Amino acid sequence: MELTNEIVLKRLQDKFPDAIEGHNMAYDFMNVEFKAEMISEVLGFLKNDPELNFMYLTDLCGVHMPAQTGKEIGVVYHLHNLEENYRFRLKAWVPESNPEIASATPFWLAANWMERETYDFYGVRFIGHPNLKRILNVDHMEIFPMLKQYPLEDTTREDKEDRFFGR
Amino acid sequence: MSDIKMVEAPEGVNGEGFFATSLNTVIGMARANSLWPLPFATSCCGIEFMATMGANYDLARFGSERMSFSPRQADILMVMGTIAKKMGPIIKNVYEQMAEPRWVIAVGACASSGGIFDSYSVLQGIDKIIPVDVYVPGCPPRPEQIIDGVMRIQDLVRAESLRRRNQPEYKQLLASYGIE
Numbered sequence: 001m002e003l004t005n006e007i008v009l010k011r012l013q014d015k016f017p018d019a020i021e022g023h024n025m026a027y028d029f030m031n032v033e034f035k036a037e038m039i040s041e042v043l044g045f046l047k048n049d050p051e052l053n054f055m056y057l058t059d060l061c062g063v064h065m066p067a068q069t070g071k072e073i074g075v076v077y078h079l080h081n082l083e084e085n086y087r088f089r090l091k092a093w094v095p096e097s098n099p100e101i102a103s104a105t106p107f108w109l110a111a112n113w114m115e116r117e118t119y120d121f122y123g124v125r126f127i128g129h130p131n132l133k134r135i136l137n138v139d140h141m142e143i144f145p146m147l148k149q150y151p152l153e154d155t156t157r158e159d160k161e162d163r164f165f166g167r
Numbered sequence: 168m169s170d171i172k173m174v175e176a177p178e179g180v181n182g183e184g185f186f187a188t189s190l191n192t193v194i195g196m197a198r199a200n201s202l203w204p205l206p207f208a209t210s211c212c213g214i215e216f217m218a219t220m221g222a223n224y225d226l227a228r229f230g231s232e233r234m235s236f237s238p239r240q241a242d243i244l245m246v247m248g249t250i251a252k253k254m255g256p257i258i259k260n261v262y263e264q265m266a267e268p269r270w271v272i273a274v275g276a277c278a279s280s281g282g283i284f285d286s287y288s289v290l291q292g293i294d295k296i297i298p299v300d301v302y303v304p305g306c307p308p309r310p311e312q313i314i315d316g317v318m319r320i321q322d323l324v325r326a327e328s329l330r331r332r333n334q335p336e337y338k339q340l341l342a343s344y345g346i347e
Contacts, residue, residue: 137288138253145287153285156295160285 003052003086005030011052015045021093029089036075036092040102046079046088047107054079054088060104060114062122064096064147072096073122077104094124096147103128121146174200191329198242198268199324200230202317205241205265207258209248212275212307216247219310229317238264243320244297247307249277250290262297263346267332270320273299274313276306298340 005025012032013020019038024031034042046054058078066072071093079088094101103126104111115126116135123144126132134141143150153160177196179188204226208216219226226232235241238261250258262271273293276282279302281291293299300323303316331337341347 136253138255150287152287154281154287154289154291157281157285157291159280 003081003084008052008086008088011049012042012045016042029087031089031091033091033093036094036101039075039092039104040106042090043077043104043107046090052081053083054081056080056082057104057108057110057114058087060111060118062118062124062146064122066096066148068093070095073099073124075101075118075124099124100127102126105129120144123147192325194329195325195327199321202229202231202242202270202320202324203233203235203240204231204243204245204317205235205238205261207244207246207248207261209250209254210277212247212278215307215310216245216274216313219313224310224314226314226317229314229321231317238262239266241265242269243317244269244271245274246271246278246293247274249282249284250293251288252290253288255290255296258293259296259346268324268327270300270323271297272301272303272316272320274303274316275308276304279304282306296344297346298344 009023009030009032016034016038019035019042021033021035023033046052056079058080059076060078061076063074063076064072065074073096074091074093077090079090080086081088092101099122101124103115105115105126105128112130113135115124115129116132118124119126119129119132120134120137121144133139137145145152174196176186177188177192179186179192206213206216208214218224220234231243238244242265244262244265246258262269271293273279277284277289278293279299281289283306285291290296301316301319303312305312308316328334
């Protein structure tokens with residue numbers, strides 16, 4: 001059976017009536033937001049349900065929205081059903097004060113690398129990840145550099161002072 | 168007669184059947200014309216360096232035809248390209264493995280100052296971790312500029328004391344970088 005946005009959304013609304021926080025369309029691509037504490041059940045259902053059968057985790061990443069009080073940090077999952085060639089996106093929001101969410105590694109081994117990267121840049125702690133430590137940045141880095149309160153520029157740079165440019 | 172230009176004899180005392188000059192001059196001349204580079208190429212400057220090594224520009228004319236991919240046999244460390252902070256300890260390790268005498272040339276804006284990558288993840292110039300002898304500007308520099316940089320290193324090699332490593336200022340410089 002061919003998967004459509006309506007079918008997938010209906011299945012999820014029937015199965016998790018309390019976990020869905022909202023859904024919308026962005027650039028012809030459905031986006032469903034779930035409660036973070038339910039994410040493990042939702043991901044397991046999407047992976048193991050014989051009809052939905054999202055066998056491929058395309059991407060897992062973070063996003064920082066400082067203006068959304070209590071829901072500052074988002075975790076975004078992109079799933080792909082390769083047999084039906086149907087793609088699905090879901091998000092879960094966690095507070096910046098305690099960014100914790102269940103790991104997706106029990107369902108997709110690909111999540112191992114991506115969750116380490118998300119931890120490295122946003123500080124999201126994935127509960128149940130087998131080896132949650134920094135992967136791209138230097139080990140002794142003290143900040144999570146993609147959080148918006150930290151500057152993108154290197155603070156040790158010396159040749160960009162205004163006096164060199166007559167400002 | 169061939170038109171190959173040879174290195175001219177250094178200043179010295181010339182007589183019948185003998186030639187006398189200082190050891191410093193002879194060794195400096197020999198070293199300057201047999202510098203083995205260790206190419207540490209991480210990005211586009213490395214591509215320019217490949218052109219520098221090719222037949223058109225031919226760095227071999229200056230006695231540098233032998234790339235040394237082992238630091239132990241290398242004389243010049245040529246750092247070409249962006250160095251991420253995570254690569255910093257590795258480049259320092261490579262430098263420490265090189266035997267004296269050793270020279271360092273930073274090719275391009277990134278190796279010299281971080282270049283356009285004013286970012287939390289990029290080292291803002293390799294001189295933050297190892298001493299640099301010659302900086303080559305450009306983004307990326309032309310092969311002519313890289314050759315000019317190597318020739319400036321040759322000038323240094325010719326002029327320097329034979330045992331630079333014993334000089335107090337050199338020891339002080341290395342100590343300031345935390346290198347034994």
